[in-house]
Amino acid sequence: MAEMxxxxxxxxxxxxxxxxxxxxxTRFYGGNAIVGGGLPLAVGLALADxxxxxxRVTACFFGDGAVAEGxxxxxxxxxxxxxxxxxxxCENNFYAMGTALDRAQAQTDLSVxxxxxxxxxxxxxxxxxHGSGRGGAITRYDVERAAASMRRDRVTPLARRLAAELxxxxxxxxxxxxxxxxxxxxxxxxxxxxxxxxxxxxxxxPAPEARLPEVPAREGRQPAGPATTVRRPERAEAMRLxxxxxxxxxxxxxxxxxxxxxxxxxxxxxxxxxRNRSVPMSARMVPAALLLKAAxxxxxxxxxxxxxxxxxxxxxxPAVHLGVAVSLRGGGLITPAIxxxxxxxAAELMSRLRDLVNRARAGRVRGSELTDATITLTxxxxxxxxxxxxxxxxxxxxxxxxxxxTERPWAVNGLxxxxxxxxxxxxxxxxADGYTGARYLSLLAELLQKPEEL
Amino acid sequence: MTPxxxxxxxxxxxxxxxxxxxxxxxxxxxxxxDTLGLDSLDxxxxxxxxxxRSGKRIDEDDYPQLATLASGSAFLAGP
Numbered sequence: 001m002a003e004m005x006x007x008x009x010x011x012x013x014x015x016x017x018x019x020x021x022x023x024x025x026t027r028f029y030g031g032n033a034i035v036g037g038g039l040p041l042a043v044g045l046a047l048a049d050x051x052x053x054x055x056r057v058t059a060c061f062f063g064d065g066a067v068a069e070g071x072x073x074x075x076x077x078x079x080x081x082x083x084x085x086x087x088x089x090c091e092n093n094f095y096a097m098g099t100a101l102d103r104a105q106a107q108t109d110l111s112v113x114x115x116x117x118x119x120x121x122x123x124x125x126x127x128x129x130h131g132s133g134r135g136g137a138i139t140r141y142d143v144e145r146a147a148a149s150m151r152r153d154r155v156t157p158l159a160r161r162l163a164a165e166l167x168x169x170x171x172x173x174x175x176x177x178x179x180x181x182x183x184x185x186x187x188x189x190x191x192x193x194x195x196x197x198x199x200x201x202x203x204x205x206p207a208p209e210a211r212l213p214e215v216p217a218r219e220g221r222q223p224a225g226p227a228t229t230v231r232r233p234e235r236a237e238a239m240r241l242x243x244x245x246x247x248x249x250x251x252x253x254x255x256x257x258x259x260x261x262x263x264x265x266x267x268x269x270x271x272x273x274x275r276n277r278s279v280p281m282s283a284r285m286v287p288a289a290l291l292l293k294a295a296x297x298x299x300x301x302x303x304x305x306x307x308x309x310x311x312x313x314x315x316x317x318p319a320v321h322l323g324v325a326v327s328l329r330g331g332g333l334i335t336p337a338i339x340x341x342x343x344x345x346a347a348e349l350m351s352r353l354r355d356l357v358n359r360a361r362a363g364r365v366r367g368s369e370l371t372d373a374t375i376t377l378t379x380x381x382x383x384x385x386x387x388x389x390x391x392x393x394x395x396x397x398x399x400x401x402x403x404x405x406t407e408r409p410w411a412v413n414g415l416x417x418x419x420x421x422x423x424x425x426x427x428x429x430x431x432a433d434g435y436t437g438a439r440y441l442s443l444l445a446e447l448l449q450k451p452e453e454l
Numbered sequence: 455m456t457p458x459x460x461x462x463x464x465x466x467x468x469x470x471x472x473x474x475x476x477x478x479x480x481x482x483x484x485x486x487x488d489t490l491g492l493d494s495l496d497x498x499x500x501x502x503x504x505x506x507r508s509g510k511r512i513d514e515d516d517y518p519q520l521a522t523l524a525s526g527s528a529f530l531a532g533p
Binding site: 273276277281282284286287288327329353354357382383384 | 472473474488491492493494495498501502505511512513514
């Protein structure tokens with residue numbers, strides 16, 4: 001009553017008034033002046049609990065008028081889709097705001113609406129509530145059973161994506177996470193152990209595939225031991241499968257065209273040698289860092305190659321997030337992105353590269369790093385090959401390849417000399433672009449002649 | 455540091471950088487980077503760790519001397 005009168009002693013400090021009663025102490029998250037307005041808030045609270053791993057149930061009360069709101073349907077759908085722990089209670093008085101239910105609704109049994117979202121629901125006589133307790137009382141058992149039935153299908157988002165990609169039926173996967181939640185590792189284990197011989201065609205969507213080789217952060221924190229060594233081949237195998245699918249799709253769908261250029265690195269390498277001589281050992285840069293910086297800058301200058309092919313047209317990306325192919329020890333390859341690579345000074349790019357490669361090999365890459373690349377670079381030069389023409393990572397439209405830096409006879413101003421050179425290549429999507437690949441590589445070569453400006 | 459101690463140091467550093475590789479099988483004259491598949495960043499880690507443990511400054515011009523176990527041990531044990 002104090003709240004109704006706007007007194008500071010009210011449960012909402014007098015600020016809520018009659019329409020916005022709330023009391024965080026008792027976990028009452030408020031009434032709402034908007035019809036159906038409490039539903040999205042309840043779903044949000046349940047999602048928060050799920051993400052934080054809190055074993056709670058959110059109860060949400062609304063009237064029969066709210067079931068005519070769009071929010072009601074959106075909220076039931078999301079709660080069912082994400083298996084969120086929400087108890088929706090519709091208090092049906094048959095006269096929402098004074099309109100008789102049968103004058104406004106074709107279906108007056110409101111409990112069946114939940115059925116369209118695959119959600120268990122029951123009509124309950126509010127004047128005579130039944131539970132499993134004595135005299136129909138609702139007991140702790142009833143609440144726990146309701147919560148358990150929701151928890152049964154707990155799956156981490158990564159595991160869900162992985163299962164869809166690998167064609168694993170989540171119902172047969174045993175969860176080892178908190179509260180029996182199915183984790184990515186469980187899906188990988190099921191995929192390698194129980195996979196039938198013939199391939200199940202899985203749903204193919206661009207973004208989840210690109211995210212696939214993700215390794216959950218917690219894995220990296222586990223102490224090294226037998227568990228780690230046992231898991232490794234499975235992880236490598238699952239990754240191999242994901243790469244196989246992504247690359248097959250790339251070759252099937254993307255009409256690649258290729259250009260290549262041999263670049264004199266004489267200026268870049270002597271500048272680098274001088275620089276490295278004058279800095280502490282930990283600040284030394286490898287040639288790859290300069291090449292990365294030049295590749296990122298060139299991508300910014302040629303925006304036609306920096307972005308995605310989506311729904312039959314090219315979508316340029318607002319920034320250059322340079323994906324870098326990193327081979328993992330024991331097999332596998334991931335291409336995490338260095339964010340805003342074109343804007344970073346070369347030395348900063350070098351330390352990001354070191355950090356990224358170290359983390360990639362320790363299995364500690366962040367999800368955003370695996371999904372955000374706008375153009376990718378592969379540097380096989382370290383493996384001793386002269387040049388590499390790559391396969392584009394869908395939905396990106398270009399892939400830069402760098403070969404080994406080798407000394408070659410080279411003519412400059414009519415004179416023959418020995419120069420360090422590198423073969424740069426570009427594979428690009430002909431749907432998005434047919435000629436800027438050449439411009440990109442010339443620009444890359446030009447930038448590498450002025451290493452001090454990188 | 456004697457050449458023998460240097461050789462042990464090199465092997466233990468390599469064991470940390472490439473845990474999957476079997477450094478005991480690495481012959482004295484084999485090219486370390488090629489045999490273990492080290493990329494340029496691995497090699498930089500290798501050089502840094504060697505420098506820390508031996509207390510010896512290693513310039514880029516010295517890199518060729520770290521190509522094999524034999525030449526690397528001689529280099530680290532040298533003046």
